[in-house]
Amino acid sequence: xxxxxxxxxxxxxxxxxxxxxxxxxxxxxxxxxxxxxxxxxxxxxxxxxxxxxxxxxxxxxxxxxxxxxxxxxxxxxxxxxxxxxxxxxxxxxxxxxxxxxxxxxxxxxxxxxxxxxxxxxxxxxxxxxxxxxxxxxxxxxxxxxxxxxxxxxxxxxxxxxxxxxxxxxxxxxxxxxxxxxxxxxxxxxxxxxxxxxxxxxxxxxxxxxxxxxxxxxxxxxxxxxxxxxxxxxxxxxxxxxxxxxxxxxxxxxxxxxxxxxxxxxxxxxxxxxxxxxxxxxxxxxxxxxxxxxxxxxxxxxxxxxxxxxxxxxxxxxxxxxxxxxxxxxxxxxxxxxxxxxxxxxxxxxxxxxxxxxxxxxxxxxxxxxxxxxxxxxxxxxxxxxxxxxxxxxxxxxxxxxxxxxxxxxxxxxxxxxxxxxxxxxxxxxxxxxxxxxxx
Ligand code: GDP
Ligand code: MG
Numbered sequence: 167x168x169x170x171x172x173x174x175x176x177x178x179x180x181x182x183x184x185x186x187x188x189x190x191x192x193x194x195x196x197x198x199x200x201x202x203x204x205x206x207x208x209x210x211x212x213x214x215x216x217x218x219x220x221x222x223x224x225x226x227x228x229x230x231x232x233x234x235x236x237x238x239x240x241x242x243x244x245x246x247x248x249x250x251x252x253x254x255x256x257x258x259x260x261x262x263x264x265x266x267x268x269x270x271x272x273x274x275x276x277x278x279x280x281x282x283x284x285x286x287x288x289x290x291x292x293x294x295x296x297x298x299x300x301x302x303x304x305x306x307x308x309x310x311x312x313x314x315x316x317x318x319x320x321x322x323x324x325x326x327x328x329x330x331x332x333x334x335x336x337x338x339x340x341x342x343x344x345x346x347x348x349x350x351x352x353x354x355x356x357x358x359x360x361x362x363x364x365x366x367x368x369x370x371x372x373x374x375x376x377x378x379x380x381x382x383x384x385x386x387x388x389x390x391x392x393x394x395x396x397x398x399x400x401x402x403x404x405x406x407x408x409x410x411x412x413x414x415x416x417x418x419x420x421x422x423x424x425x426x427x428x429x430x431x432x433x434x435x436x437x438x439x440x441x442x443x444x445x446x447x448x449x450x451x452x453x454x455x456x457x458x459x460x461x462x463x464x465x466x467x468x469x470x471x472x473x474x475x476x477x478x479x480x481x482x483x484x485x486x487x488x489x490x491x492x493x494x495x496x497x498x499x500x501x502x503x504x505x506x507x508x509x510x511x512x513x514x515x516x517x518x519x520x521x522x523x524x525x526x527x528x529x530x531x532x533x534x535x536x537x538x539x540x541x542x543x544x545x546x547x548x549x550x551x552x553x554x555x556x557x558x559x560x561x562x563x564x565x566x567x568x569x570x571x572x573x574x575x576x577x578x579x580x581x582x583x584x585x586x587x588x589x590x591x592x593x594x595x596x597x598x599x600x601x602x603x604x605x
Contacts, residue, residue, distance in 0.1 A: 171195040171450060178233040182226070189221045192236060196450065203449045204381045205412035209247065209419060216243050218339035243495035244446045247415055251440040252399030254371070256285050256342035260333075262367055263401075264360055264391050267298060267348035270403030270429055274375050275345040276308035277429060277437035278401075282341045283314055290339035292332035293318035294325040294363055295347035305345055312434040315339050325359060326366045333367065344369065352387060357394045364395040371398045373426055376414055378404045384413035388420040397421040403429035406436070410449055486585045487576075488549040490540055494584075536569060538575045543567035552581050 174195045178188060188487035193214045200210045217239055261278065263271045272295070279289035291314060293305035297313040309316035317332035337340060344367050349356040364372065368468060374397045376384060391397055400418055402411040405428050414425055425440040541549060543566035547553050555563075555578060564571045 171199055175233055175237065178231075178236070181232040183220060184232045184236060186222065186233070189218055189236070192240075193218045193222070196240060197509040199450050200412060203410035203412035203451075204379070204384075205449065206382060206385060206416040206419075207244055209415060211248060213243055224237055240450070242447065244449070245442055247419065248442045248446055249418060249424045250442060252371075252373075252424040254426060254439075256282075258289060259285070259370040260342040260344065261371045261373060262344040262346065262364060262369035262395070263373050263375050264395060264397070265348055266352070266387065266563045267350055269348060269375045269377045269380075270401075271348060271375045272305050272345050273302065273308060274373075274401050274403060274427070274429055274437075275305065275343045276312045276314070276434045278373075278427065279309065279314040279341070279343050280312035280434040281427070281437050281439075282452060283312065287341050288315070288339045289341040289343060290315035290317060290332075292316075292329060292336065294328045294332070294342045294344060296328070297323050297347035297349070301347070308434060326362050329363050329366050342367075345474060352390050357390060360391070361394050371426075372396055374403050374417060374421070374423075375401045375403060376411075376417055377598035378402050378407060378409035378411035379412035382413075382416075384416040385420050388417035392421040392423075397423050399423050399426035399566060401425075401429060402440075406430045411445070412449055415449075417566065486581075486588050488544065488552045488581055491581050491584060492538070492549075533576070533580075536573055537580070540564075540567045540569055540574055540577050550560075551579055561566075583591070 169554045171192070174191050178184065181188070188548055196217065197210050197214050197452055200213070201207065205213075209548070212529045217236075220239045221236050224235075224239070226232060237407075263278075264276055265271050272293070275291050275293075279291050282289040291305060291312075292307040293302055293316070295305070297303035305318055306316050317328075317335045319328050319331065322328050322331075322569060325347065332344070333342060344363065346360055347356070372391075372395050374388060374391050376387070380387075388397065388400075397417075398441050400413045400414050400421075402425065406410055411428075425445070428438045428440055428445075430436045430438060540563060544555075544564045548559065548563075560571050560574045560578075567574075
């Protein structure tokens, strides 16, 4: 997928002008990526015709390559549709969540509460779902995980009354998150209920919660909820799965709102404020460096290591040392499998990892522990310059680390393989999107 857009872009290397065929090929790849990401057909067509028109009619500014120019156009047009993230002031407020059953409202309620509590506010979750059995328990438990106040009433039947009582009972909280019931499909009962709750609660913000996998259904849902209560922002959940969440664009477009939060997992910490850059990269399958470096930063913070100099992208700049490999292994401990991490580096996503030999990235926990011990016995010079390590040094390192020469050789082999792999990917358009975005 994304790799074909990247591939097409790369064919433009060295060109100073785009001809009609180039533009059409790129537009086609963009359409393919966006449709696959569940962006609505009409929206895709609008977007791509804008891109096409600009690419054909606008002169690249002096010194700009044809490729950079079209990337800039694509990015600008995408930003136009995606928009900035919904403004969420850090002040007392009431937020109500709406959406179909299973979209992730209850989980999101606890996540948003957790998010506010990390910002120093005192949130409370109010659970008004009387429709789905077990909702009370689930919400209570999640609010417990988030360590925030909670109100619900497992025996009550009137959601409006629960909302009223809940606001009163949690008076000393400053942010109120009101969770509501959904239904399997849009129906009058659901809409009536949410209208009544909204009249009672009078929220500052209504957020529509959408599963990233929602496709063309996003439009009708967004329309109905917007008509009923007015939608101020969208939260996309389950972005940790394979779905890219393009349906949210439809919802944003339909309600004239914006995206507020992204849900990226089942625990209360798995929430991020929406940021257009990363989301656009993801939709286009061009990698998401921002997200990756944030994760690396968080992982480093957790291990108490500050390493401001290291950017994952540096690995693609040619010199992959044993120190990089060491950091990579540290980071992996915190971040999960290397192939997933690699997926987020521009130029390495889009299933390219599938083309690697199986053992190219195979660094199991045991091997990693051995490797760490070995690297501790190496000099700085050896770590920076592993190719210079000769037989004598291997002997010394093996002895010093209490391992054997074979394992030291294995480490060097592993490094070589990773280095070669990274070299292979160099110059495949890595970082283009990020460079455009930084401008
Ligand atoms: P509700 O019916 O709208 O309240 O949805 P729930 O909050 O009960 O979520 C439905 C299911 O989706 C639950 O199993 C959640 O754990 C799961 N879920 C919600 N958000 C996410 C997410 O961001 N990632 C993943 N993987 N699962 C999620
Ligand atoms: Mg629920």
